[in-house]
Amino acid sequence: MTLDSLKPYERYFVPEIPRTPTGRYASIILLRETKSYAIFTTEGGEQQDVEEVPAGLSRTELVTRLVMFKRKQVAPERRTGKALLRQYGVFPFALKDGRVVYGEEALKEKNPVQDCYLTAGLCTRCPDCLIYGYAAVEGEGARKARLMTDSCFSVRPYELVQRHIKFNVIDEAAYTSGTITEYDYTIPGVFLPAVETTVDLTADEFAYVLGNILHTTRYGKEGSRQGFVRNHILAIAFSDVELFANLEFAQAFYDAFLDAGMDLAVQGLTLADFRQHADAVIGRLTDDLPGRLTLVTGEGLEKILTDVRALYRDEDRLSHFLRDLNTQAATFSP
Numbered sequence: 001m002t003l004d005s006l007k008p009y010e011r012y013f014v015p016e017i018p019r020t021p022t023g024r025y026a027s028i029i030l031l032r033e034t035k036s037y038a039i040f041t042t043e044g045g046e047q048q049d050v051e052e053v054p055a056g057l058s059r060t061e062l063v064t065r066l067v068m069f070k071r072k073q074v075a076p077e078r079r080t081g082k083a084l085l086r087q088y089g090v091f092p093f094a095l096k097d098g099r100v101v102y103g104e105e106a107l108k109e110k111n112p113v114q115d116c117y118l119t120a121g122l123c124t125r126c127p128d129c130l131i132y133g134y135a136a137v138e139g140e141g142a143r144k145a146r147l148m149t150d151s152c153f154s155v156r157p158y159e160l161v162q163r164h165i166k167f168n169v170i171d172e173a174a175y176t177s178g179t180i181t182e183y184d185y186t187i188p189g190v191f192l193p194a195v196e197t198t199v200d201l202t203a204d205e206f207a208y209v210l211g212n213i214l215h216t217t218r219y220g221k222e223g224s225r226q227g228f229v230r231n232h233i234l235a236i237a238f239s240d241v242e243l244f245a246n247l248e249f250a251q252a253f254y255d256a257f258l259d260a261g262m263d264l265a266v267q268g269l270t271l272a273d274f275r276q277h278a279d280a281v282i283g284r285l286t287d288d289l290p291g292r293l294t295l296v297t298g299e300g301l302e303k304i305l306t307d308v309r310a311l312y313r314d315e316d317r318l319s320h321f322l323r324d325l326n327t328q329a330a331t332f333s334p
């Protein structure tokens, strides 16, 4: 195990990548906060993705909320992780007499893994493929992800977190003003509560997933219009059941803010508002959990986050960590 701060929780992880599920859940409970204008649409969509849902858990009137689909959350984090694997020389690698070899040595073997990319070029051997899963690849079958999440929703209704912005596109050559285009943007300072639940990860795989979440800052419509999003980790939870849906998380925050007398129509929300209510909200959502739960917040959580940041700041340690992680993945036989 690479991180000392995860040692107290060792029994909640698997010692090695398992062949069959053992139901060890480790959930990363977080807030996604837009720090710039962003556009959340499915491919080709002009309008942002919205859904009409009950406002709170106790308040059942319907509101329209901004949606960030599952793929829009996980794909950028996978790309972040893969870029790091490439940067630290994990590719190319190959199996040689049951061990994993890298670089020049790997290229001498037959069928070295040269790269791994979404979605057509998944290698089926690297940590990303083994953690986040892959659809059927010829000769390899499919692998179910050991990470689960679902769409997350803004806490405030859509009309309060969105703005139409018109652009007058100037034609540089002719010095004329060209077409006026209008985009539907999510404004900065919008919070989307989310949980990423990992299942049966080793402690090192968990550190890798956490690192990807902390590292990833660009989400939304692909290309130049991706927005800056900051992920704030509120808690880590170890359990033997899934905790709650992202929609329930947004609804419970909505209830908490209204119970505290806030008027969300006139008042924007801050990170401090969320932090103030987070423990009570998570408590409410897990009170009736039909399983065991160990919640890590405060100092314990800070220790883990500090540990992950330190690992990712130390080039030598990170390089060893990523190679070890890859060696474990590449030598796994299903």
Ligand SMILES: [Zn+2]
Residues within 6 Å of the ligand: 116, 117, 122, 123, 124, 125, 126, 127, 128, 129, 130
């Ligand atoms: Zn791969």
